[in-house]
Amino acid sequence: DIQMTQSPSSLSASVGDRVTITCRASQRISTFLNWYQQKPGKAPKLLIFASNLHSGVPSRFSASGSGADFTLTISSLQPDDFATYHCQQSYRTPFTFGPGTKIDIK
């Protein structure tokens, strides 16, 4: 199975900050990497699939990377962005998720 790791596991940030989260795959997965946002007690929401912004997702979210190393960037953190972010590879089944990165308020 392809193992996914994320760093950091958590971070504290302020509204307006630029935030970058890293995701790494245990093998090369081309650009088959998706990002989800999850708030406590809620289902994840799709943000980005294969570097494409999902419909309705604000343009402050962007993603880059290919091969094994990927990043999610929030250009200017908003109050609604405090949540946990998960990466997920869709290169090969079993599809696997990273452990998540929690962003909380500094």
Added chain:
Amino acid sequence: QVTLKESGPVLVKPTETLTLTCTVSGFSLSAVRWDVMGVTWIRQPPGKALEWIAHILSNDEKSYNMSLNNRLTISKDTSKSQVVLSLTNVDPEDTATYYCARIRIVGTAYYFDYWGQGALVTVSS
């Protein structure tokens, strides 16, 4: 409007079979040649990471997470707009929130674009 909703037992005893149903609306489970989609099941144990379980596509293609040791069966009833997941011989490690989600395929990229609210299932005697 695309919606998915999970239903099933809240509490299951060890060794029993867990059966969950995902009822969908706003899209069809029938095959459409130019737009392959389907339903996937994902679970999340309390405080832990998301785990992909299985999916079934509109063309009836099925895929399972083999780490669950052949305990899984996924099926769909197109007329009822339902996807059913069965997990046999459950144990407390299967305690989790179970989500169903729509799976979309663009080219060869799979992603989960709409999710149900989730159903917490506890395995305990």
